[in-house]
Amino acid sequence: MxxxxxxxxxxxxxxxxxxxxxxxxxxxxxxxxxxxxxxxxxxxxxxxxxxxxxxxxxxxxxxxxxxxxxxxxxxxxxxxxxxxxxxxxxRMNRILDWSPETGVIRVEPGATIRNIWQYVIEDGWWLPVVSGTMFVSMGGALGMNIHGKNNYGMGPFGEHVLAFDLLTPAGELLRCSREENSELFFGAIGGFGMLGCFVSVTLRLKRIYSGQLSVYAFATPDLSTLFREFEARMGSADYLVAWVDCFATGKALGRSLIHQADYLAKGVDPTPTQTLRVKHQELPETILGLIPKSIMWRFMKLFGNNWGMRLINRTKYVQGSTLGNKKTFRQSHAAFAFLLDYVPNWKFIYKPGGLIQYQSFVPEATAEACFRAQLETCQRAGIVPFLGVFKRHRKDSFLMSHAVEGYSFALDLPVTKHNRERVWSLAKELNQLVLEAGGRFYFAKDSTLDSETARSYLGEEALHRxxxxxxxxxxxxxxxxxxxxxxxxxxxx
Ligand SMILES: Cc1cc2nc3c(=O)[nH]c(=O)nc-3n(C[C@H](O)[C@H](O)[C@H](O)COP(=O)(O)OP(=O)(O)OC[C@H]3O[C@@H](n4cnc5c(N)ncnc54)[C@H](O)[C@@H]3O)c2cc1C
Missing domain, CATH: 3.30.43.10 (Uridine Diphospho-n-acetylenolpyruvylglucosamine Reductase, domain 2)
Structure with missing residues (x-):
């Protein structure tokens, strides 16, 4: 050491x-x-x-x-x-080293995904794994071992980390990689900031030949079709994600819109120098060319209740399953990856009580039944997720991993002064469903787990280590x- x-x-x-x-x-x-x-x-x-x-x-x-x-x-x-x-x-957000030839970059822990993609894209590189927001720092990305819409193919963020320096509270500055201090490498990535502070991170990025992705959008009428489509596509798609209308019931339970996105091969984009410019990636300042996106959340706040969200979800599904169905189009990497950043402060629609995101990861064999039961349980409780996001995952070898060979379902649940206790007891009910299905949880999204549940899914052996x-x-x-x-x-x- x-x-x-x-x-x-x-x-x-x-x-x-x-x-x-x-x-x-x-x-x-x-x-x-x-x-x-x-x-x-x-x-x-x-x-x-x-x-x-x-x-x-x-x-x-x-x-x-x-x-x-x-x-x-x-x-x-x-x-x-x-x-x-x-x-x-x-404030520790500097780029320490960058090689446009190899795509290897070394950064300080406060550098964000945004800092990095904006720095490297004109050289033809992108981060192999990104979260739904570009504001996440490298320290946070490693601390939670974040996943993207390509987890089933690319694994979590940690799989693309070559090395990091960790300053432990014991006073050691340790270089960790798969070869050096490897147990710590696999423990600190995903170790939720418990083992030391990442002070520099070395990553291998992904080569891209265009600033655009080819995106295919289509609707699925129910939960079973959603699963079938993911199973059929995950072998070839670079990215897959589905938005689920959590208000739909009965035969329409779990109806969704799927977005599949694929990289463009070398030579397909006739103007890569232009599409790889930061300016080309940036999200437009206005929505529909009219409304400044900075004030959009105020308008959306009018819909920040059960009726408003039911209407928005229904409209989105109807639009997606008619006009927008089976459409292929080109979209910039940033626009596809960071859709949630499109409306600044969108979370303010949840003020004053805020929201929790309940995300569970369930093995393939039990996921459909578990997510069906989750939706029904939320609907019965009268606390319907305003937003549901569905992704495919694979297992990884990090010690405190949240991943499974299966699926995740992330549910945004509104919290108010009146429903707070009910939200926490709803989460408890959902936990039970996940545990029975052999599933796992994710600390980055968690607000409600208890110690017994955490111990039970992580297992004594991992905890001991x-x-x-x-x-x-x-x-x-x-x-x-x-x-x-x-x-x-x-x-x-
Ligand atoms: C809109 C939105 C969308 C999201 N989408 C996704 C997604 O698609 N996939 C996904 O996986 N996650 C997603 N997340 C969650 C997010 O990626 C994680 O919570 C991530 O860890 C946040 O990084 P951060 O820099 O904000 O870290 P923080 O939230 O500040 O910290 C996260 C953890 O890392 C630890 N930590 C921070 N810095 C260091 C350091 N230097 N050394 C050691 N430990 C450190 C902290 O102690 C903490 O445990 C999303 C979050 C939001 C708000």
């Missing part, structure tokens, strides 16, 4: 300031992306690795814990630490979040 001893340095550099209480001017309100919870934390935004070390030392001296935070795009409490230190990495890594990297249990305390307590045994 490339261990860098910090002990002496620590004594010298921080003895005086640490005797003071934590400065109140660092105190800020920090919110979950889903706006369903927020905390007060002492926020530090270092710009160097030394700055991170210093924050760890400040925390130790003040007997506080540290919650690592990237862009704060996790829907729940995964990067929150109430009354403790929030170590915000957003993860706890051993935790004790060795973070012996004083400095790295904690609201999520880690909720699911694993504080003793890691």
């Amino acid at each position: 490339a261990v860098q001893s910090l002990e002496n340095q620590k004594e010298e550099s921080v003895s005086t300031p640490l005797e003071k209480p934590l400065p109140l001017d660092h105190l800020e309100r920090v919110e979950a992306w889903g706006m369903n919870t927020s905390v007060c934390s002492y926020v530090y935004r270092p710009t160097t690795v030394e700055g991170i070390r210093e924050v760890f030392q400040i925390a130790k001296a003040h007997d506080r814990t540290v919650a690592l935070r990237g862009s704060g795009c996790s829907y729940g409490d995964a990067s929150l630490g109430a009354e403790n230190i929030s170590l915000d990495l957003t 993860f706890y051993a890594l935790k004790r060795s990297c973070d012996p004083h249990n400095l790295l904690q979040t609201e999520l880690s305390r909720r699911l694993f307590g504080t003793d890691w045994k």
Whole structure:
């Protein structure tokens, strides 16, 4: 292990300031992306690795814990630490190295997907795995091991990471790859910020020959057809995703619109130099050429209730299954990948209570019955997801993996003052369905799991190995979040 001893340095550099209480001017309100919870934390935004070390030392001296935070795009409490230190990495967002010949890039942890694609696309490269928003940081992408609409083919983000440097609270700066410190490599990716702070990340990107994708959109009338279409297409499609109308009932339960997207082979795009420009990728400033997208959420807020969302879902399906059905068109990578970024602040339609996203991952054999039961359970409870997104996945070898050889279903559930308790007990019912189906959950989206459920799907063997890594990297249990305390307590045994 490339261990860098910090002990002496620590004594010298921080003895005086640490005797003071934590400065109140660092105190800020920090919110979950889903706006369903927020905390007060002492926020530090270092710009160097030394700055991170210093924050760890400040925390130790003040007997506080540290919650690592990237862009704060996790829907729940995964990067929150109430009354403790929030170590915000957003200012460490530099590109450290880039080779347009090999597509290998090294970046700081606060660099976002947006920073990276905008930097590399004109050289003909794209990130092999991206989330539905481009604002996610590299620290967060590794911390949760994010997946894209191509998980069944490309695996999670971690599969494209060549190496990273991890600064542990124990003071070691460790280079990790599949060859070096490999157990930590597979544990820290997806390790929800519990083992150390990624301070640099080296990735291999994907070669592209056009700034456009060929997209095919079509409707499916029910859940069974949705599954059949995915099974038939996943062998050849580069990306597959479905939007599901969660309000539809009876024979139409699970009706959906599928989008399949494929890369253009070399030579197909007659003007690649133009389509690979950042400007070509950018999403238009107005919707239908008229409404500035920045005010769109205010208009959408009028529909932010059961009746409005039922209408929007129905209209979208009817439009997609008539005029928009079986259409092939070209779309820029950014427009296809980051549709959710198209309307800035769209989440404000869920104000003031916010939303939770409930995403479960269920093996192929049991997924259809499980997702059917989930939809029926939500409808019976009168808390119908405003948005449902369906994807195909494959297993991976990361220690705390959320993936299965099967499917995921992500449900956006509105939270209000009146339904909050009912939403949490609905999630409990859904958990039971997922556990019975042999499924898994995803910390990036979670707000409602309990410790027993988490232990039960992760299994004792994985937990045992993860706890051993935790004790060795973070012996004083400095790295904690609201999520880690909720699911694993504080003793890691
Ligand atoms: C609109 C939207 C769409 C999304 N779509 C997808 C999707 O398609 N697929 C998907 O997988 N996810 C998706 N997500 C979830 C998102 O990708 C994850 O929550 C991601 O982890 C957020 O990254 P972040 O930079 O915001 O990190 P944060 O949310 O701030 O933190 C995430 C985790 O990483 C840890 N962490 C942060 N920085 C570091 C670091 N430097 N070192 C170690 N640990 C660190 C934190 O402690 C925390 O546990 C979506 C989220 C939103 C809001």
